[in-house]
Structure formats: C-alpha cells, structure tokens
Amino acid sequence: MIPFRNEPFTDFSVKENRKAFEAALDKVRSELGKEYDLIIGGKHIKTDQKVNSINPSNTKEVVGIVSEADEKLAEQAMQTAVDAFSWWKHVDPAARASVLFKAAAILRRKKHEFSAWMVMEAGKSWPEADGDTAEAIDFMEFYGREMLRLSERQPVTPLIGEQNELRYLPIGVGAIIPPWNFPLAITVGMTTSAIVAGNTVVLKPATPTNVIAYQFVKILEEAGLPAGVVNYVPGPGPVVGEYFVKHPMTRFISFTGSREVGLRINEQAAKTAPGQKWIKRVVAEMGGKDSIVVDEDADLDLAADAIVKSAFGFAGQKCSACSRAIVHKNVYDEVLAKVTEKTKSLKLGEADDVSIDLGPVVDDKAYNKILEYIEIGKKEGRLVAGGEKGDESGYFIQPTVFADVDPKARISQEEIFGPVLAFIKADSFDEALEIANNTEFGLTGAVICRDRLKLERARKEFHVGNLYFNRKCTGALVGVHPFGGFNMSGTDSKAGGRDYLLLFLQAQSVSEAL
Numbered sequence: 234m235i236p237f238r239n240e241p242f243t244d245f246s247v248k249e250n251r252k253a254f255e256a257a258l259d260k261v262r263s264e265l266g267k268e269y270d271l272i273i274g275g276k277h278i279k280t281d282q283k284v285n286s287i288n289p290s291n292t293k294e295v296v297g298i299v300s301e302a303d304e305k306l307a308e309q310a311m312q313t314a315v316d317a318f319s320w321w322k323h324v325d326p327a328a329r330a331s332v333l334f335k336a337a338a339i340l341r342r343k344k345h346e347f348s349a350w351m352v353m354e355a356g357k358s359w360p361e362a363d364g365d366t367a368e369a370i371d372f373m374e375f376y377g378r379e380m381l382r383l384s385e386r387q388p389v390t391p392l393i394g395e396q397n398e399l400r401y402l403p404i405g406v407g408a409i410i411p412p413w414n415f416p417l418a419i420t421v422g423m424t425t426s427a428i429v430a431g432n433t434v435v436l437k438p439a440t441p442t443n444v445i446a447y448q449f450v451k452i453l454e455e456a457g458l459p460a461g462v463v464n465y466v467p468g469p470g471p472v473v474g475e476y477f478v479k480h481p482m483t484r485f486i487s488f489t490g491s492r493e494v495g496l497r498i499n500e501q502a503a504k505t506a507p508g509q510k511w512i513k514r515v516v517a518e519m520g521g522k523d524s525i526v527v528d529e530d531a532d533l534d535l536a537a538d539a540i541v542k543s544a545f546g547f548a549g550q551k552c553s554a555c556s557r558a559i560v561h562k563n564v565y566d567e568v569l570a571k572v573t574e575k576t577k578s579l580k581l582g583e584a585d586d587v588s589i590d591l592g593p594v595v596d597d598k599a600y601n602k603i604l605e606y607i608e609i610g611k612k613e614g615r616l617v618a619g620g621e622k623g624d625e626s627g628y629f630i631q632p633t634v635f636a637d638v639d640p641k642a643r644i645s646q647e648e649i650f651g652p653v654l655a656f657i658k659a660d661s662f663d664e665a666l667e668i669a670n671n672t673e674f675g676l677t678g679a680v681i682c683r684d685r686l687k688l689e690r691a692r693k694e695f696h697v698g699n700l701y702f703n704r705k706c707t708g709a710l711v712g713v714h715p716f717g718g719f720n721m722s723g724t725d726s727k728a729g730g731r732d733y734l735l736l737f738l739q740a741q742s743v744s745e746a747l
C-alpha cells in the first residue's frame with residue numbers, strides 16, 4: 234500500500250486547468266434544476282415535501298429540487314440501516330477500505346465536476362471548492378488506511394498459559410449530521426469514517442447543500458458500496474435530524490455544526506429511549522471564535538496576509554476562520570492599516586468567476602444574521618472596511634473590519650460565521666494570550682511572533698485544538714493537522730487523525746486458556 238499523501242491542489246494559473254474547470258462548470262450548469270430523491274436501501278424515493286437548493290451567487294437560480302423525508306421515512310431508513318448492520322459488520326475491513334479507495338479514485342477523476350457543484354450550491358470560490366474536494370479524497374484515502382491498521386493484530390502483553398487478543402468491533406447505526414460549509418469534505422469524512430469501521434448510517438445532509446451530498450452518495454454506489462449501508466435522508470434538522478438523535482436504535486451521532494445544535498443533540502442523546510441498550514456516543518464538532526495574536530516583533534506583512542486570508546477565505550464561513558485579530562499596541566496601527574488596505578482590495582463577486590477573492594454567504598438565514606452582527610459591530614467598534622451588503626442578486630456581504638473592539642464585546646465573543654473581523658488591542662503579549670483564551674470556544678488560533686520563548690509560552694497556554702505559528706489559522710490538512718477543538722468547540726475529537734476511527738469502534742479482549 235502506498236503511504237498516505239495529501240491530494241495536491243489545482244494550480245489555476247495554468248490555462249489548461251482553468252479550461253478544464255470551466256468545462257466542469259458548464260456541465261454542472263446544464264444539470265441545474267433537476268430533482269433528487271431520498272435513497273433508502275438503494276431505492277429512490279420521491280416525496281411531496283420538496284426543498285429547493287439555491288445558488289447563493291444568484292438566488293433566482295435553482296441548483297436542485299430535493300425530496301425531503303418525514304418521520305415515517307426516517308424510520309424506514311433507520312430500520313434499513315439496522316438490517317444492513319447485521320451483515321456489513323462482518324464484511325472484511327480490507328473490503329470495506331477498498332470501497333473508500335475506489336470512491337476516492339472516482340472522485341479524483343471527477344474532481345472539477347464536484348468542485349463546480351460546490352461553486353454553484355455553496356458559493357465557494359474555485360480554489361476553496363478545489364480544496365474541499367481534495368480534502369474529501371484525503372479523508373477516504375486516510376481512513377481506508379487507518380482501518381487496515383486497526384484491523385491488524387493489536388499488541389497486548391503476553392501471558393504464559395493464555396492466548397490473548399484485542400480486536401476492534403463496529404458499534405452499530407450512526408446518525409451522520411454534517412454542516413453545509415465543507416459540504417463535500419466533512420460529509421465524506423463523517424460518513425466514510427463510520428462505514429469503514431463497519432457501521433451503517435443514516436445521512437441527513439445540511440439542507441443548503443443537499444445536492445452535493447447526493448452526488449457523493451452516488452459515488453459510493455458506483456464504488457460498489459452495498460445498498461443500505463449509507464442511506465441518504467434529507468429533511469429539516471429539527472425533524473429528521475432530531476428523530477435520528479432520539480431513536481433507540483441509534484448507537485452514535487456524528488455531528489458537525491453550531492454550538493447551539495450540538496449542545497441540544499448532546500442533551501437529547503443522553504436521554505435513554507425505551508428499548509435502548511447502550512449509551513449513545515456523541516461526536517460533536519462545533520463552532521469557533523478564532524484569534525490571530527500578533528506580537529510587537531512580528532513580521533507585519535506576514536501577519537496582515539495571515540489575518541486577511543484566514544478571515545475572508547470562503548467569506549469567513551469556516552469554523553477555523555480568524556474572527557479576532559489581537560495585536561500588540563506597539564504595532565496595532567500598522568497592522569490595522571495593512572489589513573484594512575488588503576481587505577478593501579478584495580474582490581467580492583459571483584463564485585463562478587475565477588477572479589474573485591470571496592463569494593456570497595450561503596443562504597438568507599446566514600445573510601440576515603451577519604448583517605445584524607454588522608449593525609452590532611457599528612456600535613461596538615470603529616468600522617474601517619466594508620460594512621455593507623454587496624449586489625443584491627445574491628447573498629453578498631462586503632468583507633468587514635471593525636477596529637478598537639473590546640475583548641468582551643459581542644462581536645469578540647459570539648460566532649458570526651461570515652466576513653466580519655474584530656481588531657482588539659493588547660498592552661502586552663501576556664494580555665494578548667489572555668484575550669485569546671477568553672471565549673468559551675477553543676478551535677483554532679495563530680501566533681505571529683519571532684520570539685522563541687513567547688512561541689513556547691503560547692504552545693503551553695493558548696488553549697485551542699489547532700494552533701499555528703507564523704501562518705494562517707485555516708487550511709488544516711488531513712493527516713498533517715488532525716482537526717478539532719476544545720471547550721465549546723466540540724468533544725475533543727480529531728478528524729483526519731489516528732485516533733478518529735476509534736470513536737466508531739469498540740475494543741474486545743478475547744482470552745483463551747491454553
């Protein structure tokens with residue numbers, strides 16, 4: 234087996250690559266507006282309850298019309314997954330891993346097409362969509378190899394007179410509830426980690442990106458995944474998602490999304506339903522309020538570049554996005570001036586235009602929420618860039634920077650999940666670290682600093698799951714930067730790390746007297 238390597242990103246400065254991507258966009262455009270069914274046990278099911286998936290760059294454009302499940306169909310999907318678990322759990326782990334390797338190969342061949350769907354349905358820029366597809370490929374290559382490793386003989390201490398072994402068993406049916414912001418990578422990672430471990434799943438995709446999730450399920454089918462192992466069950470989170478969370482046959486819930494929904498799921502899952510024989514496991518990866526700390530001796534151009542890239546890539550809609558720049562008072566004005574200038578030069582526009590820096594936000598809910606926070610920001614800080622809507626044909630919001638924000642202000646504390654950045658002044662490096670730790674989240678963070686001793690202090694004291702020095706705080710790579718946060722950012726799991734599959738397995742020790 235070739236060792237795991239990250240999928241390279243596409244270089245869009247190369248003309249051939251741009252042409253290939255344009256062709257993929259044309260293909261996707263020609264397929265807009267189609268209908269998508271539920272897939273339960275391999276059977277396609279249409280329902281009367283439909284939801285339109287919209288292009289956020291052009292809200293008049295319907296990307297797809299998706300059938301939604303109700304509780305009855307959710308029950309059917311659950312029973313199908315329960316039945317499938319009875320035999321899928323016995324399938325050789327190497328065969329399960331082969332499905333992932335095959336699906337990764339198919340996805341690699343259709344790479345631009347999948348990225349083009351994300352441009353149209355999620356409003357991702359070309360490079361952001363390309364990164365998402367690359368990460369999806371990485372997850373399958375990585376988790377496939379991980380399952381091979383975990384299915385090998387596990388080390389136990391030898392004891393004379395006994396033959397002992399420890400092996401990992403799958404646990405049951407999982408409810409997979411992903412977010413829309415990495416509509417391919419996170420959906421793929423959450424689904425394939427669960428099934429390669431021998432579990433079966435009901436997948437309730439995030440509504441704004443139902444179509445991309447459907448395309449992925451079709452790839453699993455093409456890769457030879459037997460019917461019933463993954464069941465595609467779109468529907469409203471509070472109805473279908475919650476039905477799965479509460480179901481007595483649900484063995485685990487793999488959730489990525491907001492703090493509010495994650496906490497609700499955790500609470501619901503803790504209640505034992507009649508007939509339930511286990512304690513449900515909840516893997517919840519949640520929100521962030523991520524900071525970049527800039528020290529007085531830092532490379533200020535590097536700092537400004539890292540802040541702007543981390544704050545405004547995918548319009549700030551990454552859980553890892555920098556939403557707070559905490560800058561030493563001696564360099565505060567200079568860093569603010571550099572960041573303001575860079576921010577003002579960013580090009581906001583339709584995601585299918587290769588020349589844009591950032592596209593729209595995902596839907597009307599996000600749009601209205603972010604605009605509300607901008608109004609709050611106008612009271613809590615000094616507006617130095619953006620602050621307005623863009624073209625109203627889509628959900629466009631200008632990249633926005635507020636200066637002189639109090640570390641305890643709402644825009645310093647609450648996850649906005651849009652292109653809004655707060656600048657906070659710190660009197661010293663000590664104070665900057667203290668501010669960096671003053672939210673209830675703990676997902677990502679970065680320190681831009683040349684002083685080795687200060688970096689070592691940050692390593693010990695900056696309490697986030699993914700900490701970066703002298704670089705941006707977004708762009709974690711599978712296997713290289715296992716990803717997941719502390720505190721209210723989640724249950725301390727690490728997607729794309731060596732511990733991850735263990736969350737969907739249980740270890741059995743078997744001992745035979747000789």
Ligand code: NAD
Nearest residue numbers: 412413438439470471474475490491494518519520521552
């Ligand atoms: P969300 O919480 O609104 O929705 C996430 C999923 O939960 C969706 O599929 C939704 O339909 C479903 N859902 C909603 N209500 C539900 C309920 N009552 N029961 C069960 N399921 C329900 O989040 P979102 O807007 O899709 O995604 C953005 C959020 O995700 C941000 O907070 C972001 O920080 C977070 N996120 C975290 C990570 C991470 O790794 N920590 C990664 C990506 C995104």
